[in-house]
Amino acid sequence: MFGNKISRFKAQFGYVDNDLFSVRYEKVRGALIEVKKAWEYLKASGPPGLGDSFKTRFGELLNAIKNAKVLFESNSDSNSVRKEAYETLEDVKNKSRALAEEISLVAKKTPTKITHDDGTTADVFPPDIPGFIDMTPEEREKVVKQVGEKIVSGKKKVNEIISGQSLGDPAPAPDRKAVSDIMWFLKTTAESKTGEPYERGALTLPDPDNRLRKFFDRVGEVYTRDSSHLGDQQKKPGGQARGIDFYEGVDKGAIKDIDNFLPSGMCSVLLQQVETPTKESRLYVKMETESARWNPFHAILGKQSDAPESRPYHMVDIKNSMVHLVNLIKSLVGVSQGDDPTLRGFREKVPGSVTKAWKVVVASAKGEAKGKLKSAKSISQMCEAILAVYGLDIDDNDDFWKKFETAASHWQETVMKGLPTQTVQDIEELYDRFGGEIVLGTNDLTTPPVAPTAPNNFSFYRQGNDGLCAYYSLCHFQNEDIGKEDFLRKAAAFYKGVLKISDEDALKFVQDGNDPWVLIVFGLKKVTLTDKDLYILADVGLGHFTTVRKVNGSWWSYDSTKSAPVFIGDEDTLRGVAEGKLVYG
DSSP: HHHHHHHHHHHHTOOOOOHHHHHHHHHHHHHHHHHHHHHHHHHSSSOOOHHHHHHOOOOOOOHHHHHHHHHHHHHTTTTHHHHHHHHHHHHHHHHHHHHHHHHHHHHHHHHHHEOTTTTTEEOGGGGSSSSTTTTHHHHHHHHOOOEEEEEEEHHHHHHHHHHHTTTSSSOOOOOHHHHHHHHHHHHHHHHHHSSOOOBBEEEEEEEOOHHHHHHHHSSSEEOOOOOOOSHHTTSSOSSSHHHEEOOGGTTTTTTTOOGGOOGOOEEEEEEEEEOTTOEEEEEEEEEEEEEEOOOOHHHHHHOOSSOOOOOOOOTTTTHHHHHHHHHHHHHTTTEEEEEEESSSOSSSSSOHHHHHHHHHHHTTOOOHHHHHTTTTSSHHHHHHHHHHHTTTTTOOOOOOOHHHHHHHHHHHHHHHHHHHHHTHHHHGGGGGGGGSSOOHHHHHSEEEEEEEEESSOOOOOOOOOOOOOHHHHHHHTTTTTOOHHHHHHHHHHHHHHHTOOOOHHHHHHHHHHOOTTHHHHTOOOEEESSSSSSSEETTTTEEEEEEEEEEEEEEEEOTSSSOOOOOEEEEHHHHHHHHTSSEOO
């Protein structure tokens, strides 16, 4: 050690000896090994060509380190040459570390795709499995298979719980493996939705009749605990926080118990029943690095009457809870946001940019409107407040609306930019959203039913660029081509007689209008949905006509702008499709 200090002292004065060069050479070599590991993982797991650009840069660094060594050894008598070789190593070291970080980030965000027996897929990202990139291909294949089995098991269990199948009487108490499997399903589902891995994050999911929460309440190792998350929700019935621990899953960065193994090597699951402003019951789920079983104040105050009996204390509960408290304090002061700073975090806290934009919305209002806006704390409450303001009777000539709508529009843009996902469902999710957490819906948790094959005994006509959807809807209604020229002639004659216009104007009216009157010309009349199996729906606002037909008990839409008939479903679904449209039959 003393010799290394002497070498570094000499280097400050421009003298590079063999020891100093050798130490630096080994460090650079170690950095290059890290680059190689990450690159080989990309080559094996990523799409073809993903690692090609990295390969070129890696080769350049290898050549640089070789040339530096040759230069040093061939000119051992020249200190200036030795110094040049040493500085080359320094440059290679810095570039190697930067390249290793760059490749590592790409590798972290390159998932291994699992295809299940039912045809569904799941993405498993490297950060979810400790040491995944460093594993051999055989080890990776084995653990991915095991994780895939856990995901399938978790999905099946969630579907059983939501549908009520796992709440029979009497029902056996679930084990922690079932909880672990569910967590793997939820985590990979959330990451498939965000398109990237995360280490620290929260999510909510629908929980009809609190079935999921009641399921977890029956796990033998569950306990009630304090929580710093969504405190106002914890005061509601069923809202007290629950915890379930999984410390044996990982030991020193290696998987030890695959049955009781949480994603990212997490050690505890936090569960809380929550309710949205629209009164939907949801479950808040967050996996954490430490448990929070012990709290002297919690022990004195006890559990809520509707909470489960807590598991007994373990010897390590105090230590784990103290570490949990320290981590909480660090996160509150912004010192710790997770072990891996390259991964995003998804938390229920409203992002600062959204809060700042909301203050502008509040400042733009006055009177009763300002009062409604000031009370909103979560994103869902902000949405409700904006809708409430639009319902107020405020003078249209007042410049309030211009200021308010500008501020509200900017607020929505800010929210959308910061959401975990960027899909059309995000607008609907705003009403279930507290802050920046991941919001899962029923469609995310269940495999959507496969629509039946379109009936093959009815003709389908695809609309060209002529805009004559009335003509195509009549063809679908009659299940034959009624002839475009005959349609134009008959419809034009009708409009010429009714509107007293020229032949040319009548034909133009037919081609441009798509007016529902034209359906009457061909023997249809305005009706309501009754017990018939065939209708034409006229959307007057869009100027578009669609035929709907009931086949084998299910309704289908024959929309000429589509490429094939589209499955609708049952009578109730049809009524939803027909709402706001004129019905002809």
